Amino acid sequence: MTATSPGEPAARIPLVIDTDTAADDCFALLVGLIDPRADLRAVTIVAGNVGFDQQVHNALLTMQLAGRRSPVFTGARRPLERDWVDAVDVHGDGVGGLRLAGPAEPDGDDAVGELIRLSREHDGELVVVAIGPLTNLALAVRRDPEFAHRVRRLLVMGGSVNARGNITPAAEYNVYVDPEAADTVVRAGFPDVVIVSWDPLTLRDAVFDAARIERIAELDTELARFFVRANAATFAFDAAAGLGGSTHPDSLTAALALDPSLALETRRYRLDVETAGELTRGATVFDWRADDPNVTVVERADGERFYAHLRGLLASR
Ligand code: BDR
Ligand code: CA
Numbered sequence: 001m002t003a004t005s006p007g008e009p010a011a012r013i014p015l016v017i018d019t020d021t022a023a024d025d026c027f028a029l030l031v032g033l034i035d036p037r038a039d040l041r042a043v044t045i046v047a048g049n050v051g052f053d054q055q056v057h058n059a060l061l062t063m064q065l066a067g068r069r070s071p072v073f074t075g076a077r078r079p080l081e082r083d084w085v086d087a088v089d090v091h092g093d094g095v096g097g098l099r100l101a102g103p104a105e106p107d108g109d110d111a112v113g114e115l116i117r118l119s120r121e122h123d124g125e126l127v128v129v130a131i132g133p134l135t136n137l138a139l140a141v142r143r144d145p146e147f148a149h150r151v152r153r154l155l156v157m158g159g160s161v162n163a164r165g166n167i168t169p170a171a172e173y174n175v176y177v178d179p180e181a182a183d184t185v186v187r188a189g190f191p192d193v194v195i196v197s198w199d200p201l202t203l204r205d206a207v208f209d210a211a212r213i214e215r216i217a218e219l220d221t222e223l224a225r226f227f228v229r230a231n232a233a234t235f236a237f238d239a240a241a242g243l244g245g246s247t248h249p250d251s252l253t254a255a256l257a258l259d260p261s262l263a264l265e266t267r268r269y270r271l272d273v274e275t276a277g278e279l280t281r282g283a284t285v286f287d288w289r290a291d292d293p294n295v296t297v298v299e300r301a302d303g304e305r306f307y308a309h310l311r312g313l314l315a316s317r
Contacts, residue, residue, distance in 0.1 A: 012039035013258060014122040016115060018075075020048020020132030020174075021058040022087075022094025023234045024250040027227060027310065028131050029059060031254035033068040034313045038258055040070040041118050041126075044111035048132040048177060049087045050094050052077050058094045060104040065226050067317060075111025076135035079178035087173055090237045096229035112139045119150040126150065129257050130185075131157045131250035133174050138181035141188040148188040155194045157253040158182060159271070159284030161297055163199035168281070172198040175273060176282030183273040186294055193295040194263075195271065196256065197284075202249040205303035207238075209245035216311055223314045248310070255306050256298065262309075265300035268293035 015038050019025045032040040045055050056074060063069050078084050108114060115136065119126050128151050130137055137154070140147045148154075158174040159182075165171040175182045186193065196202070208216075213235065217228050235246040256262050270290030274283040286297065 010037070013037055014039050014041050014118070014126050015257060016042045016044060016118055016126065016128050017254065018044045018046055018111070018115070018128060018130045018132060018136050019055070019059065019250070020046055020050070021055040021062070022049040022091040023230055024248050025049065025131055026058055026062040026095065026230055027248065027251040028129065028254035029062045030066055030223065030313055031251055031258070031310065032129070033063065033066045033070065034316060035258050041122070042071045042073055042114050044073045044075050044115060044136050045106075046075050046111070046132045046136045047078050047084050048174070049091050051086070054093055056106055057100060060106070061095055061098060061100050064100060064102075064104060065222060071107040071114070073108045073111040073114045074106050076139060079133060079135055080138060080180045082178065082180075085167070085177050087167070090234060092233035094230065096232055098226070098229060111136050112143055115140045116144045116147050119147050123150045125152050127152055127257050128154045129254050130154060131174070131253055133178040134158070134181040134185045135178045138178070138184035141184055145188075148190045151190055153192040153194060153257070154190045155196065155253050155257050156185070157196045157249045159195060159197050160199040161197045161284070161286050163197075165283070166198055170280040171282035172284070175284055179273050179275045179282040182282070183275050186271050186273060194256065195295050195297045196249055196253040197297065198249060201298055201301060202247050202252070203243060205301040206248040206252040206306065207243060207245045208248060208307065212245065212307055216314055219311070219315045221315055221317055223317050227314050251310055252301060252306055255309055256301070259309075262302050262306055263298045263300070264302055266296050267299050269295055269297055271295045
């Protein structure tokens, strides 16, 4: 990192967000677009939550509403080996029925090439925030095995730490959808992989209950209104599932990329991904005893400060 003198603003973090853009993915994009510590160099889209073209639309809409534009690249339209599995039941269309106010198009269709190009341009500096299935990242590793070594830090929203899943009892959605991709990524030799889990981290530290949503609604800014509307389907689904409110793992992951001090406790583990099991497809096995750890797990996050930060960004426009 370049050193800064007192009074000089710190260098912004070159960032890519790889996303299956719906609901909380949109809010993660807002973090990358608005937080002054971020230099959002690209958004890469991967098959996941909702229809692929809807996801592209949602990313472009989020940028339109934020009044900021980063390059958008489309990537894998399906997992490496499996059929696509959506989460439309959780997110609806991911933006509460809103539509782009005017024409907007992605900037390219080679997300994998762009990830590799940016890793060269920012060799040893690039931070990648992966908040969907890991297909694009796995393809980047396959196309250029040195890609992993050039990325400074990879933050992954995925898996549960030997705990419950959400799409099956054993697996979290992002890993379940493309377990082969997740397996490729955790073995690729990224120097610094940070895991934001579904259970326990998200379920404890990244749930917004009705009172929190109400305090966002009270802001009555364009972005707060967008948040409430795009979040409504997830809120209803998660609340009905007994989670106490809507879940925000993706925006927490983006916030952690810019402010690692939001992680109050971390621990190193060896992570392996189940690709063969019938009942356990996509289960994440975290070995706390291994002497060859490959990931750092965020065990506890400052949920209150994360919420306040996101609310502050939504207040800004
Ligand atoms: C993850 O799956 C998606 O539905 C969310 O955006 C998040 O990335 C939670 O399992
Ligand atoms: Ca996501």
